[in-house]
Amino acid sequence: MPKAARPGASPPRARLVAKTGGSRRRSALPLPERVEGIFRRFAAANPEPKGELDYHSPFTLLIAVVLSAQATDAGVNKATRALFRAASTPRQMLALGESGVQGYIKTIGLYRNKAKNVIALSQKLLDEHGGEVPHDRVALEALPGVGRKTANVVLNTAFGEPTLAVDTHVFRVAHRLQLAGGKTPLEVEMGLLKVIPEKFMRHAHHWLILHGRYICQARRPRCDVCIVSDLCHSADKWFEGPPPRVASQQGKAQA
Numbered sequence: 001m002p003k004a005a006r007p008g009a010s011p012p013r014a015r016l017v018a019k020t021g022g023s024r025r026r027s028a029l030p031l032p033e034r035v036e037g038i039f040r041r042f043a044a045a046n047p048e049p050k051g052e053l054d055y056h057s058p059f060t061l062l063i064a065v066v067l068s069a070q071a072t073d074a075g076v077n078k079a080t081r082a083l084f085r086a087a088s089t090p091r092q093m094l095a096l097g098e099s100g101v102q103g104y105i106k107t108i109g110l111y112r113n114k115a116k117n118v119i120a121l122s123q124k125l126l127d128e129h130g131g132e133v134p135h136d137r138v139a140l141e142a143l144p145g146v147g148r149k150t151a152n153v154v155l156n157t158a159f160g161e162p163t164l165a166v167d168t169h170v171f172r173v174a175h176r177l178q179l180a181g182g183k184t185p186l187e188v189e190m191g192l193l194k195v196i197p198e199k200f201m202r203h204a205h206h207w208l209i210l211h212g213r214y215i216c217q218a219r220r221p222r223c224d225v226c227i228v229s230d231l232c233h234s235a236d237k238w239f240e241g242p243p244p245r246v247a248s249q250q251g252k253a254q255a
């Protein structure tokens with residue numbers, strides 16, 4: 001990844017435009033063409049985007065996503081490295097017990113509640129799904145600690161479904177790129193599902209998350225290195241002078 005623009009730096013606009021193809025003008029393209037252009041560029045830049053949580057099975061993915069609520073992927077990976085060595089199946093997780101799981105995930109926020117959910121969902125997987133993670137939204141959302149966002153991640157990443165989990169990054173990028181509006185993650189998810197062409201749906205979730213995490217950052221969007229800047233209509237877009245400090249416009253992420 002390129003380095004972040006130095007706060008206060010104000011490179012001449014002509015240089016930025018030459019380097020990034022960026023533009024201060026609003027694209028005149030109708031929405032479908034703009035969306036096509038945005039996702040074509042994401043696809044060209046990163047044809048096989050990957051999430052940043054470590055896992056090696058649908059079960060370890062499910063646990064990692066449950067643990068990641070209000071925590072960073074790096075923090076979760078640090079904890080799960082040892083946890084998954086000790087337990088990588090529902091039965092092994094049950095054998096560890098709640099206090100055993102707590103011991104591995106103490107560095108993650110809300111760890112007591114998360115450990116409780118890990119044990120309860122492992123039990124439910126054994127009781128109702130033969131120890132397997134179900135390939136089914138309703139069954140996933142019935143698991144302790146699993147909400148729509150977690151179910152979407154598992155359906156997309158483990159089972160290849162064209163679902164789209166809306167976390168804080170996706171919520172922000174969808175608004176800035178004016179792909180979808182709404183006050184809740186569910187409204188934004190529904191809006192995105194309407195405008196993103198099917199051919200891009202498999203990876204749309206990861207492209208939007210990675211763009212939000214590394215480029216279209218909340219307080220200082222890195223418009224000078226953004227590959228879709230000329231297709232962006234955001235009022236937060238900048239090209240001259242120091243990047244603005246932007247008031248948070250993030251919605252509450254769902255579990």
Ligand code: SF4
Nearest residue numbers: 216221223226229232
């Ligand atoms: S980084 Fe800037 S130009 Fe790119 S999508 Fe975000 S606000 Fe728009």
